[in-house]
Amino acid sequence: xxxxxxxxxxxxxxxxxxxxxxxxxxxxxxxxxxxxxxxxxxxxxxxxxxxxxxxxxxxxxxxxxxxxxxxxxxxxxxxxxxxxxxxxxxxxxxxxxxxxxxxxxxxxxxxxxxxxxxxxxxxxxxxxxxxxxxxxxxxxxxxxxxxxxxxxxxxxxxxxxxxxxxxxxxxxxxxxxxxxxxxxxxxxxxxxxxxxxxxxxxxxxxxxxxxxxxxxxxxxxxxxxxxxxxxxxxxxxxxxxxxxxxxxxxxxxxxxxxxxxxxxxxxxxxxxxxxxxxxxxxxxxxxxxxxxxxxxxxxxxxxxxxxxxxxxxxxxxxxxxxxxxxxxxxxxxxxxxxxxxxxxxxxxxxxxxxxxxxxxxxxxxxxxxxxxxxxxxxxxxxxxxxxxxxxxxxxxxxxxxxxxxxxxxxxxxxxxxxxxxxxxxx
DNA sequence: AATCATACCAACCGCAGCTAC
DNA sequence: GGTAGCTGCGGTTGGTATGAT
Numbered sequence: 001x002x003x004x005x006x007x008x009x010x011x012x013x014x015x016x017x018x019x020x021x022x023x024x025x026x027x028x029x030x031x032x033x034x035x036x037x038x039x040x041x042x043x044x045x046x047x048x049x050x051x052x053x054x055x056x057x058x059x060x061x062x063x064x065x066x067x068x069x070x071x072x073x074x075x076x077x078x079x080x081x082x083x084x085x086x087x088x089x090x091x092x093x094x095x096x097x098x099x100x101x102x103x104x105x106x107x108x109x110x111x112x113x114x115x116x117x118x119x120x121x122x123x124x125x126x127x128x129x130x131x132x133x134x135x136x137x138x139x140x141x142x143x144x145x146x147x148x149x150x151x152x153x154x155x156x157x158x159x160x161x162x163x164x165x166x167x168x169x170x171x172x173x174x175x176x177x178x179x180x181x182x183x184x185x186x187x188x189x190x191x192x193x194x195x196x197x198x199x200x201x202x203x204x205x206x207x208x209x210x211x212x213x214x215x216x217x218x219x220x221x222x223x224x225x226x227x228x229x230x231x232x233x234x235x236x237x238x239x240x241x242x243x244x245x246x247x248x249x250x251x252x253x254x255x256x257x258x259x260x261x262x263x264x265x266x267x268x269x270x271x272x273x274x275x276x277x278x279x280x281x282x283x284x285x286x287x288x289x290x291x292x293x294x295x296x297x298x299x300x301x302x303x304x305x306x307x308x309x310x311x312x313x314x315x316x317x318x319x320x321x322x323x324x325x326x327x328x329x330x331x332x333x334x335x336x337x338x339x340x341x342x343x344x345x346x347x348x349x350x351x352x353x354x355x356x357x358x359x360x361x362x363x364x365x366x367x368x369x370x371x372x373x374x375x376x377x378x379x380x381x382x383x384x385x386x387x388x389x390x391x392x393x394x395x396x397x398x399x400x401x402x403x404x405x406x407x408x409x410x411x412x413x414x415x416x417x418x419x420x421x422x423x424x425x426x
Numbered sequence: 427a428a429t430c431a432t433a434c435c436a437a438c439c440g441c442a443g444c445t446a447c
Numbered sequence: 448g449g450t451a452g453c454t455g456c457g458g459t460t461g462g463t464a465t466g467a468t
Contacts, residue, residue, distance in 0.1 A: 109435095
C-alpha cells in the first residue's frame with residue numbers, strides 16, 4: 001500500500017482556508033463535481049493538496065451540512081451509537097443527517113466525553129467507572145469479566161448486525177412473504193437474516209434468539225455492585241437526566257423526521273440488568289421500592305437470577321456466547337422459540353421456513369397479543385403492563401423482558417435499516 | 427486592561443482498505 | 448499475487464475565541 005505524497009509537495013498551501021479559496025473550490029465542484037481529489041486542485045486553480053480540498057468540502061463547504069448546536073436528540077443518538085460502535089465517527093455520522101464525522105468527533109471530545117466522565121461514566125465502555133464505584137462489589141474479577149464481556153460482545157454484535165445485512169440481501173430477493181406486515185415491514189427482512197444466522201442449525205437444532213441488550217445488561221450488572229447512592233446514576237439516561245439534559249429519554253431516536261428515521265418507540269430509557277436482585281413487587285430490577293414506573297427513568301425486569309448467570313458465565317470462560325445471552329433471556333426465549341417454530345412448521349423449504357419463523361417471531365416477539373403479560377408496545381399507559389408510559393399503572397414483569405428485547409432489537413435493526421447510504425456501519 | 431487558562435473546532439497527519447495495473 | 452495510487456477514516460494539533468483572575 002503506497003503512501004500518497006500529498007501535501008508534502010513544496011508550494012502547497014496549508015492552514016485555514018480563505019474565502020477566495022472556498023469560492024474557487026465551491027465553484028469548481030458545483031460545475032464539475034469533485035471527481036478525482038488529487039487532480040482537483042490544479043483544475044480548480046488552488047494551491048492545495050487534494051486531501052485538503054476533500055476535507056474542506058466534506059467538513060465545511062458541502063451544502064447539506066447542518067451547523068450549530070447539537071440538539072438533545074442528536075446528543076443522545078451520538079452517545080448511544082458510540083456505545084454501540086465506539087469511535088467509528090463516520091458510521092455514527094451516517095445516522096446523524098447533515099452532521100459530519102469530524103463535527104461529531106469534535107463534539108464528542110469536547111462535550112459529551114467530558115460530560116460522561118464528569119458523571120462517573122467511562123466514555124469508552126459507557127458504564128460506570130470502577131473508581132466511581134469504589135471497591136463496590138469487592139470483586140475485581142467482576143470488573144474484568146465485564147470488560148471481557150464488553151469487548152467480546154462488541155465484536156459479536158457487529159458481526160451479528162453484519163449478518164443481518166448480508167442475509168437481508170441474500171433473502172429478500174427470494175422472499176416476499178416476509179414483507180407482509182404493514183407495521184414494520186423492514187424488520188421482517190432483518191429478522192429473517194438474523195434468524196437464518198442464529199437458528200438454522202444443521203439437524204434441526206434450534207438456538208434460541210439472542211438477547212441483544214448487552215450494553216444495558218452490562219450496566220445492569222454494574223448496578224448490582226454499585227452502592228445505593230450511585231444507583232440512580234446507573235442508567236445512562238438517568239445520568240443524562242441528572243445533568244443538564246432535558247429528557248431522560250435514551251431510547252434510540254432519530255432526530256430528523258425529514259429523513260424518515262423512524263422513532264422506534266415512545267418509551268423512555270430503560271436499563272435491563274441480569275444481575276440485580278430485585279425481589280420487590282415492582283420487578284424493576286431494583287431491590288427496593290422507589291424506582292417504579294412513575295420515575296422518569298424506567299427500569300426493566302431482570303431476566304435470570306444472578307447465580308444462574310454467574311454459574312453459566314464461569315462455565316463458558318467468562319464470555320457470553322449467543323447461547324449465554326439467550327439463556328439470559330431464557331424465560332421469554334423458550335416461549336419465543338416455541339412460538340416461532342410453530343409458525344415455521346408450516347413450511348417445508350428453507351427460505352419459507354425461515355420466513356415463517358420470522359413471521360412467527362415477529363408476531364410473537366413484537367406484536368404478540370397472546371402473550372399473557374404482553375406489554376403496551378408504545379408505553380402509552382393504556383395497558384396494565386405498560387412499562388413506563390405516562391400514567392401506566394402496571395410494572396414490568398415478565399413482559400418487560402419482551403419489551404426490552406424488542407426495543408433493543410428494533411434499535412439495532414433500525415440502525416441497519418435506516419442508514420441512508422446502505423450503512424457503512426456494519 | 428492585561429495576562430493566563432480553557433474551550434472549541436478546523437485542519438492536518440498518517441494509517442489502512444480498496445482498486446487498478 | 449504484488450505493487451502503487453487513491454480515498455476514507457480516526458487521532459491529534461494548533462489557532463482562535465471566550466472566560467477567569
